[in-house]
Structures are given as C-alpha cells and as structure tokens.
Amino acid sequence: MPPAIAVTTANISDHRGALEAIAQNLTSLSAVASLLGDGGYTGQPFAEAVQHWPGAAVQVPKRHELHTLGVLAQWG
Template sequence: MPHAIYVTTAEATDRSSAVKMVENAKANLSEVKNILVDAGYTGENFATQIKAIIGATVEVIKRSELHTFVVLPKRWVVERSFAWLEKCRRLWKNCERKLNTSLQMIVLSFISLCYEDFKQVLKSKLQLFLQSKFS
C-alpha cells in the first residue's frame, strides 16, 4: 500500500503535484528518509521543498544514457506498483468525471491487492497447520 496517493488534472505538473501530495500526507510520511524519483523530478528546488516539508532526501534514478537495457536499482519498486494496478480494468483508461472517484478506485485497487496477498498467506498457513496437525 502506498504511503500517499494524489490525483490531479492533466494540466498540473508532476513536480508541483508531488510537493502538494507530500504536504497533504505529511503525517503519514514522518518516518520516510529517502524518496526515489525518476528523471522527471530533477531540480534543486524540488529536492529542497521535499527536504523542508518532511526532511527526506530525494534520490533521482536516471535511465542509462546508452540505448541498451540496463536494470536500474530500486526503480522496479515503483514500476511494480504501476504494473499491479494495470490488472484493474477501471484503471486502464481514466473515464471518471471526478478526481475523488479516480482516487477511490486507486485505493480500492490497492486494498484488493492486499486482500489477495492476505488470502495467499492465510491459505499457506492453514495448509501448514493442517499438515502438522494430521501428519
């Protein structure tokens, strides 16, 4: 589950929206020490604003200058979360009329993912319990 989610209109820039998200979720982000971002968030001003709000450092994960495939450290964490959301049909294409509806669909999708993980863990624990009880 993400620490913070913020949905904006298309005209808002990613950097300014990220700063607003951090401001809004300040209480949830009090333990965060490092924020991983892609090259779209470069700039001293962005890093300074984040540092001033929650005291975290901003680490930019840049793509390789070479046009070859290179596994970038830590970038997979963010990409994995977006890939999980692609399983949710309502998020393939944003047809919602209100930003709050889009936000709630994202939250519900993450809750659904957590529930599926919980079911798998519970199922494996139950199998281990039954094996130990009846073996």
C-alpha cells in the same frame, strides 16, 4: 499500498502534484527519509522543496544505474 495519493487535474505538473501529496499526507509520511523518483523529478527546486520535509531527500537514479537498483524491505 502507496503511503500517499493525490489526484490532480491535467494542468498540474508532476512536481507540483508530488509536493501536494506530501503536504496533504505529512503525518503518514513522517518516517520516510528518501523519495525515489524518475528523471522527471530532477532539479534543485524540487529537491529544495522536499528538503522542507524533515529528513527527506530526493534520489533520481541515472539511466545507466537502473540495473543496480533493488527494493529492500525494512521492518522496524
């Protein structure tokens, strides 16, 4: 299950929708330290906005790095 979902109208950008989802779900996302996004989430303004979320960083893999990524389960 995704930790947060936000439904927006079509005139809302992905960046803005993601920030709204974060803002609406801060309590349930408090343990998240990093956001992994696709190329649409590059850019300093988005990363800076996410930095206001304590401890969170934005990671956007470069296309040539995609084959090296994997999902690792971490249970604490």
